[in-house]
Amino acid sequence: MAFRTTSPEALQRRVAVIEKMGLGKGWSDGDLGHGRAYQFYSPDGHNMELYWETKWYDAPEHLKPSWRNQPQRYTGRGACVKRLDHVNVLAADVRASREFVQELLGYRLYERIELDDGTETGAWMSLTIAAHELIYVADAYSARGRLHHLAFWVDTREECLRAADLFVDADVPIEAAPSKHGVAQGFFLYGIEPGGNRVEVTTGGYFVYDPDREPVTWSAAERARGQFWGVKTVDSFHTYGTPDVANEKEAMTT
Amino acid sequence: MAFRTTSPEALQRRVAVIEKMGLGKGWSDGDLGHGRAYQFYSPDGHNMELYWETKWYDAPEHLKPSWRNQPQRYTGRGACVKRLDHVNVLAADVRASREFVQELLGYRLYERIELDDGTETGAWMSLTIAAHELIYVADAYSARGRLHHLAFWVDTREECLRAADLFVDADVPIEAAPSKHGVAQGFFLYGIEPGGNRVEVTTGGYFVYDPDREPVTWSAAERARGQFWGVKTVDSFHTYGTPDVANEKEAMTT
Amino acid sequence: MAFRTTSPEALQRRVAVIEKMGLGKGWSDGDLGHGRAYQFYSPDGHNMELYWETKWYDAPEHLKPSWRNQPQRYTGRGACVKRLDHVNVLAADVRASREFVQELLGYRLYERIELDDGTETGAWMSLTIAAHELIYVADAYSARGRLHHLAFWVDTREECLRAADLFVDADVPIEAAPSKHGVAQGFFLYGIEPGGNRVEVTTGGYFVYDPDREPVTWSAAERARGQFWGVKTVDSFHTYGTPDVANEKEAMTT
């Protein structure tokens, strides 16, 4: 994951902190869309990097938008997602991972799951008013550095339903049909892209305008209720991640 | 179920046929909303009646609509369903029931389920271009005369989702959260009303404009695929009906 | 316009009537999608034909749908309209044209406009429960045989809004932005296709289940209220048609 800092100075300050922590890997020359970046490991072993220099998208002539406050002409092709919305990563130790990004990157914690024995198994965090931008969920295999899913934003629930129709006819395996989450209340559709990663098409949720909002903590008993409208979460959702350490992919996509 | 005929003459003609079949019960003086009706039994034992004289709804002053082509002011209260859309009844013998309403009432058959042994277990029928107005489904207990569900129409899928939110907070048990059917392709939400009957909030589906459309027949193997987006149908959906001959209600509503 | 009859016998009966009226042109060998057709003129001079033999669409391999009760795989491309919904034609004499299709083809009249002097200037008709399938509107230039618009169906209002975004960025001139009609209550978007014809993307409206529904008649005073939410209809909507007898196209599309 690559994060853009709020300024060049903020980048230097973060790099100094990471180096003191001993988690730094060093500078890269940059990548598609951004300039040099400082790379490091999270405590769980996820690859992360910070950068300031960015390259703005300049639409080619045939994709120039009609209104200048849009980045690109509206094409309406396929699922037609608008932007990356959030990333959900698995972690062997959710609490440690969550505290790391709170302290290092300034994430705020909006919702979390805590088992009766005090183990933290989920954390929904954000740098903005959006209900979640980064999520940590416990890895069922205690593996390190795995991905749960990438979520792409659409503006309406109708577009999630439309994406589901497209998935069905395009042979994209649907892991979880469109419905509404209880935690964070986002509307979702989960599928498995050809490379094996879980992807979400999402919209909705809520905004947090309060500077001092207390996180909502859910118990295991409450989680047993299922999703917002009572849909039971499929088992694979609690275990599958990429890389696929338990050879679950075949069962999911065939 | 009460059906309005297309004319007073059509009523007389149908009554003559029913009496010849020996299924007639006789004339009632009418009921809320309609005049005298001829009552009879279907082969499966469902109470049915036919009538012509009807009473048009005349909105009281505070509910007069702003546009004269609406029956009533739009209030937007609760699930705010627009009209009755279809009725799904359970039958011990689906094929016999289906043939009865086709022959007596002129229903057209648009989709059906036939097991490998030739047993018909579902029939979706209509008198219009709408994909279904009357459905027969096999009764898991071979009971007679039971109801599967009543379906109420809303114009948009967003209103189905809205109804689900209302159900959750109003303690209406949700049997099946909003999703899309494979058969007939309607969008659905199923709940159990306080009296114990299953009710659906529905929209979508398709229209049949062809005068000579062949019914689509589904096999048991195809039905195992689940709903349109792969959602597995909950077990109770295949067994529960009213009256509740197997005492399933308690498990569904608590 | 080509209409499919309900049976081969119905076709023969209609042809006999038309020939008696002296409006017939004779048989064609058929056209894309259908077999031989009997061609005739409406009283206003529109070309019409009736046929029975039809060719069902057989999707090529890459467009085969995942569910057999769909005609084709869902592609989600462009405005992605589902089917032709209705046709609106201009007529020098609306009343005569309306009575002609009612008597010859069995159309039912659901809504109409009548000026204070008794002139009929609009008629919304249907062969089914749908609120309109054929509309006659008075030609502002008393020209004969012109088209007002073709309307294509989408299942949701969201798809009308999506089509509007596509029109804006694809340089399809929008004559009337998405809104809701007062008459018939359909949701609309009107644009001008490259050939100069007005096209509509539509959804919504209402269904007529009553066999004896009285048509709703609107006065000129009521029509002055504008569309359902008060939007004033643009002037060109009352005058422009194709062929463009008054050279209005240039003003509309540049």
Place this chain on the structure above:
Amino acid sequence: MAFRTTSPEALQRRVAVIEKMGLGKGWSDGDLGHGRAYQFYSPDGHNMELYWETKWYDAPEHLKPSWRNQPQRYTGRGACVKRLDHVNVLAADVRASREFVQELLGYRLYERIELDDGTETGAWMSLTIAAHELIYVADAYSARGRLHHLAFWVDTREECLRAADLFVDADVPIEAAPSKHGVAQGFFLYGIEPGGNRVEVTTGGYFVYDPDREPVTWSAAERARGQFWGVKTVDSFHTYGTPDVANEKEAMTT
């Protein structure tokens, strides 16, 4: 307008700045929903106040939500708006007002209108990723301290359309029927509440995640294009505000 600060210390810092500017009015004992507040005038004469102490809404028993991450049970009554989204105020001098809230309160400027002579006539600002939370628009009468409108958020465009149906039948005058803005791209419905204030039901728009985004500046020529789908803005939208200094209300609401 009352603004909550991000901390008690931030409140003290802002008060010190305002007092130095000579715009302060002094402390109030608080109001419904919040504790003591420091009151002051904006350069244009709008009443403003800052506070930290807040009272959280505690839903009464019959309005307790089913999910603890919601503030209240979903009732679905009326337009059912979710929260205040933004405020649009008229100002005799937009540029001075905009610079004041940017410097004092930290607002970021996302879009603006500048006439050919350099006059700034509109400014869309936000404290978050939301495309606008505070808007200044030039007062057509050069009056001071007036309100253009309050905007209430709904999650979907369908709910804006639903609100329009409710407005029509509840005799709430619709000033602008549902459509999409070009500037900031929000979906809107404008009406006049019984007290005479313009209110908006809104959703959509875009998010700004870039820390260094350049504001989009629109010219008068570009504004002449109308709204996103070409709808011309009604004249009253450019002149009417409250208090109604030009006696426009009667024309708008009858």
